[in-house]
Amino acid sequence: MTTIRRHCVAHAALLLCALSRGTFAQDTASGDGALPAVTVTADAPGASPQHLGTKIGNGALGTASQLDTPFSTTVVTHEELADRQVSKLGDVFALDASVSDNSDAYNAWASYITIRGLPIDWQNGYRLDGKPFLAYAITLPYEHMERIELLKGASGFMYGFGTPGGIVNYVTKKPTDQPVHSIEIGYKTQGIWSEHVDLGGRAGTDDRFGYRLNATHEEGKTFNGGHTQRDSVSLSLDARLTRDLTWTFDGLYNKRKSTGQAASIYTGSYTGTTLPSVISSDNQNLLSAGQHITTDLKMASTGLQYKLSPDWTLAAGYSHSTSERSRNEGVLYLLDTSGNYTDYRSDSQEGHRFDQWQVTAEGRLRTGAIGHQLVLGASWQEQVNRYSSNSVYQAIGSGNIYARNTNSYFSNTDFAVYRASDITQRAVFASDTVALSDHWSVLAGLRSTDYEQNGYTASGVLSSQYKKSGVWTPTLALMFKPAPDTTLYASYVESLEPGSSAGITYANYGAVLDPLKSKQYELGVKTERERWSATAALFRIERGAEYANSANVLVQDGLSIYQGLELAASTRLGSQWRLGASLMALDSSYEQGSTYVGNRVAGAPHLVATASLGYDVAQLPGLKLSADVKYTGSTMLNASNQLKVPGYAVANVGASYVTRLGGYDTTFRFAVNNVANRKYWEYQYENYIKAGDPRTFSLSAKLDF
Helix, strand or coil: CHHHHHHHHHHHHHHHHHCCCCHHHHHHCCCCCCCCCCCCCCCCCCCCCCCCCCEEECHHHCEEEHHHCCCCEEEEEHHHHHHHCCCCHHHHCCCCCCEEECCCCCCCCCCCEEECCEECCCCCCEEECCEECCCCCCCCCHHHEEEEEEEECCCHHHHCCCCCCEEEEEEECCCCCCCEEEEEEEEECCEEEEEEEEEEEEECHHHCEEEEEEEEEEEEECCCCCEEEEEEEEEEEEEECCCCEEEEEEEEEEEEEEECCCCEEECCCCCCCCCCCCCCCCCCCCCCECCEEEEEEEEEEEEEEEEEECCEEEEEEEEEEEEEEEEEEEEEEECCCCCEEEEEEEEEEEEEEEEEEEEEEEEEEEECCEEEEEEEEEEEEEEEEEEECCCEEEEEEEEECCCCCCCECCCCCCCCEEEEEEEEEEEEEEEEEEECCCCEEEEEEEEEEEEEEEEECCCCCEEEEEEEEEEEEEEEEEEEEEECCEEEEEEEEEEEECCCECCCCCCCCCCECCCEEEEEEEEEEEEECCCEEEEEEEEEEEEEEEEECCCCCEEEEEEEEEEEEEEEEEEEECCCEEEEEEEEEEEEEEECCCCCECCCCCCCCCEEEEEEEEEECCCCCCEEEEEEEEEECCEECCCCCCCEECCEEEEEEEEEEEEEECCEEEEEEEEEECCCCCCCEEEEECCEEEECCCCEEEEEEEEEC
16 A cells, blocks of 8 residues: 555656646636636547558558558557557557457567468567567557557568568657647556656757657556566657758667566467366466566667658668567466466577668659659668577476466576577669559569578577578559549569577477568558548468478478458447447468468468447547457467367457646546456467456546646
8 A cells, every 4th residue: 555655646746746837726716616628639520540541651662641552551540559558569459350469468478469360570570660670579668659550461572571461660759840748647457557758849940950758667566466667768859951951860768677477378288179268367376486578679760861852852761779688487388178287487588689771762753644653772781689598498397277386486597698690681672653544553663682691609600591682572563543532452562581490399499491482462442531431451371381290390381371351441420429340351271282281370360350439428528438349260279270269359448538627638548458357368379378368457647738
């Protein structure tokens, strides 16, 4: 109680400081009992939750609206992130049926999701303001994001290496012409307090200099009895050096430490054909002593943009990031349907560095009656992975998932971290969107990549090397616009990804497999009308198959085929109701020479569906209510299809209220996730499961001053 009381006093003091200008007293001193006037800021009645008019970054394709992008995309805005009170990446895309949650907010898997049944590549599948960083175990500060963009499917032409699942691009908040000053206080089950400050605006002659500063502190007891602490700071600057030349800088620091996180559950040694009964994830049965995950991300990028003419812009940029993690994680080797396990402990320290240079030219020209939107560019990037040579992976005991884990292991090793591998990519790319008429256009793009991957022993000796020059990854698309608000498209794109490194649970631990090439075919339509919007896509993805064979050796053999249908729509009914729905029907299989020809691909559910409902309360202007539900169908845990995760549905509810207190705009938010407290097993990775998150609630108060 003392700790809670101290938190409450500190947070109340922070809020009172923001109100210290005395306006609140002036507004309430009239004595007539009237409430302060309420100013409500809301989306226009016709605004679409799908945000199809929002311009997004598409790598080598340049910048275009979702409506004009011939691939399936999703955008989640900062307002939606705040309203949903998100804690992990699965929460961010909870309303997108193409995305399955594989994560836990407070352990090393917090940013794991699958898209169209494919995992995102933690080495190449994440971007921050379009720049690469190593995302493994990193949970970025969602409070600092203007929006989060998702490009579904193969992305080889747009970004270079990456799995054909897709690309997640975090876009940080940028300087605005109007000043921004806000503070926010939040609370989450079971005792996590957070404070967030957002400051921005412009200064100098003619508002030449812009700034945006965000800072967050979060700390407290997690829903399963563990503890988390996070400190994040981001800074975005720009300077209009001349009328045509602009300089930008973006920096982010994010450090997080969680202790007492739930162990991972490994099913590769499991003898049953059905999973044991689900356990509750908010008890402490799996919390063996000594577990922790600490991550530290530092990233900075800078660039120049020069307006060469009204139609052409030149840009050059550099980004540098380092991410480090120290992890003491339990891995429970589940043995039988009774829930018995062998308790392993993985203890290590790892680090990564990512550097990238890129130059681009983007503009328009005409050749006779035909218009061209051109993007030309070149990039260089180097990824360095550092691992500890004296990592610990050992059995520390046994137990049962339905009883308290009494095993313990505490880190007592000074880890010797060495340069284990590096990957260098050099690429040139070009794309041309050709406007054949007012309705028809063709997009063609080509990237050429020189690729080199080196592996080293702990003593620094080169142990493996893979080089490939002139690897071509093309993209083609045909687009038809019967009306300005509707686009029909057919697209083709290829991707290249580095081969996987066999993890410690495989018999060929440490082996590095060859790069994989993927192909994607997609037919789609997007439309955004005054009061409704809708998207649909048919897709087929062909990817080289990787899986553990019967000898538990990670191999590449045959193809993994993913073909499916995506549907999404949103509408407003009258002035108060908002409806949304999303569906993905997916057929996946191993083909062409694979040992498991005809089996479903691990991690790919047959069906995922979401529905959401929003209501603006007319009797209390500023109050919005929401509810949503997501059903995830059964998912195979391994390529042999010997074991699967049953389907499940999770429902959430929320509310937000915008009013004025003391002359300041104030927003209160409340959300309950898994409102029915549904217990379910969740697919985490091939041969890994976790217990789904329990019912949690969160609330926050934000004041603009």
